[in-house]
Amino acid sequence: MTSPTLSDVARAAGVSYATADRVINNRGNVAEKSIAKVREAVSALGYVRNVAAANLSRGRIYRLAFLIPRGSNAFFDRIRQHIQHAANHQATERVTAEVIEIAAFAVEGLQDSISDLLEHDFDGIAIVGLQSATLEAPLAALRAKGVAVVGLVSDLPQAARAAYIGIDNISAGRTAARMVGLAHAGQGGEVLTFAGSLDARDHAERLTGFREVLRADFPQIEVLDPIMTKDDAQVLRAQTREALRQAGLTALYNVGAGNSGLIAALREAQAKRPFCVVHELVAHSRQALLDQNIDLVIDQRPDVEINRAFTVLRALIDQKELPPMPELVPTIYVRDNLPADALTDQMKAQDS
Numbered sequence: 001m002t003s004p005t006l007s008d009v010a011r012a013a014g015v016s017y018a019t020a021d022r023v024i025n026n027r028g029n030v031a032e033k034s035i036a037k038v039r040e041a042v043s044a045l046g047y048v049r050n051v052a053a054a055n056l057s058r059g060r061i062y063r064l065a066f067l068i069p070r071g072s073n074a075f076f077d078r079i080r081q082h083i084q085h086a087a088n089h090q091a092t093e094r095v096t097a098e099v100i101e102i103a104a105f106a107v108e109g110l111q112d113s114i115s116d117l118l119e120h121d122f123d124g125i126a127i128v129g130l131q132s133a134t135l136e137a138p139l140a141a142l143r144a145k146g147v148a149v150v151g152l153v154s155d156l157p158q159a160a161r162a163a164y165i166g167i168d169n170i171s172a173g174r175t176a177a178r179m180v181g182l183a184h185a186g187q188g189g190e191v192l193t194f195a196g197s198l199d200a201r202d203h204a205e206r207l208t209g210f211r212e213v214l215r216a217d218f219p220q221i222e223v224l225d226p227i228m229t230k231d232d233a234q235v236l237r238a239q240t241r242e243a244l245r246q247a248g249l250t251a252l253y254n255v256g257a258g259n260s261g262l263i264a265a266l267r268e269a270q271a272k273r274p275f276c277v278v279h280e281l282v283a284h285s286r287q288a289l290l291d292q293n294i295d296l297v298i299d300q301r302p303d304v305e306i307n308r309a310f311t312v313l314r315a316l317i318d319q320k321e322l323p324p325m326p327e328l329v330p331t332i333y334v335r336d337n338l339p340a341d342a343l344t345d346q347m348k349a350q351d352s
Contacts, residue, residue: 004045012041024049026319062095064313065120066152067113067127070101073231073257074282075302076128079153082306090310097310098122105197105230107132114138117147124148124313126165129156130199136160148316152309153300154202162316165309165328167300169202172330173209173255176277179296179332180210180251181218183275188220189250192243192274196231196256206255206279221250229258237261244269251275263288281333289335297333304328 010020015034022030023038030038041047066083068076080099087097100117103109107130115138117125125142129135129151139160142149149156151164158164180191193210195203207226214221229235236258243249244265251274254262259278263285266273273293278285281299288294308325315322333339 004047006047008045009038009041009047012045013037062093062314062317063121063123064095064097064310065117065122065125066097066099066309067102067110067125068099069104069128071104071231072233073104074260074284075257075280078280078282079302079306082303086306086310095310095314102128105130105199107134107199111135111138114142117142118145122147123317124150126150126152126309126313127156127161128153129161129201130154130197131157131201131204132199133157148313150309150312150316153302153305154200163312163322165305165312166202167328167330169205170209170212172279172298172300173206173211174213175209175330175332176206176253176255176296176298177210177213177218179277180253180275181214181221183295184218184221184250186220187250188222190222190224190246190248191251191253192224192249193226194229194236194239194252194254194256194258194262195226196229196258198226198228200256203255210253210255226255229254229256231257233258233261233264235261237265240265241268244271244273249274251277253277255279259288259294260284263293266293267291281331281338286338289333289338292335295334299331299333300328301331 006020006024007017010017013020015037019030019034020038022028023035068079083097083099087095100113102113110130111134114135118141125147127149136157136159139149139156149161151161151166153166155164155166191214193207195207198204211223214223227239229239236254240252240262252262257280262278266276276294277296277298278294279298281297285294285297289297305328312322
């Protein structure tokens with residue numbers, strides 16, 4: 001038996017081929033009565049829309065945009081490189097991707113950038129998000145226009161996006177806390193934490209998970225109030241230098257970026273350094289592991305995240321069910337299990 005065609009659907013519904021095509025491809029301007037007939041025929045015949053054929057006939061181009069914080073942040077430089085690699089790989093499938101830089105940790109700036117996108121013809125947008133109710137209206141306007149919207153790395157308000165692409169950041173924070181707790185071997189201590197901004201959901205959730213585990217399983221370890229850094233390497237360097245002068249400090253945990261400054265301060269320290277956990281495997285954190293300036297890197301595999309963002313956005317644009325995908329689990333790196341990563345090896349250490 002051959003699969004039912006769109007002509008079969010039109011015939012069974014008692015409508016023209018053009019009307020059936022408009023319903024199947026959501027092109028509008030069709031009476032509700034005709035829409036109902038076409039959908040009944042689709043269900044009765046078991047018709048499956050051929051997305052590839054529809055896209056070819058319509059000359060479909062997937063126009064994607066990625067809103068990424070600007071600045072000298074090595075992790076987001078890595079994200080940009082992965083976006084370019086993925087876009088080049090999918091160019092023959094009529095996929096284009098544009099990186100739009102936004103101000104880091106600036107809710108109003110992100111709100112304006114999202115509003116500006118309404119003047120463009122993007123089909124899908126991935127946004128490194130912040131948590132603010134003021135973002136909901138411009139995001140809703142984008143989705144009402146038919147644009148697929150996903151949160152990337154750091155989530156958007158959940159009701160205002162179709163999916164989130166990233167790790168479970170509470171789990172990442174809990175993992176960091178478990179490693180810090182075990183490193184103390186039953187002894188007490190003080191942990192100083194750093195965050196770029198608590199408006200960034202990934203930073204806030206990592207701190208939440210971190211505190212939960214230490215409070216429950218390692219109560220002898222005190223977690224000091226976090227220092228806000230805006231992911232600025234120079235701020236991290238100055239704050240770490242100051243912290244190292246304090247007696248009793250036994251561990252450092254940075255939930256965000258700016259690690260080159262933290263690493264520089266630890267490298268300069270004369271006394272025995274505290275146990276140190278950071279996020280994201282980039283050139284300077286990789287080298288710091290090898291040089292034993294830090295102890296642990298928790299990496300979220302941005303290559304996997306970007307590949308998944310392309311896949312999810314295309315599925316949403318085509319109005320297909322999202323493919324089954326395993327949970328993104330953070331990877332723990334120590335100096336003994338560092339991967340051969342061509343992108344990381346090619347990048348120069350930056351002040352971020």
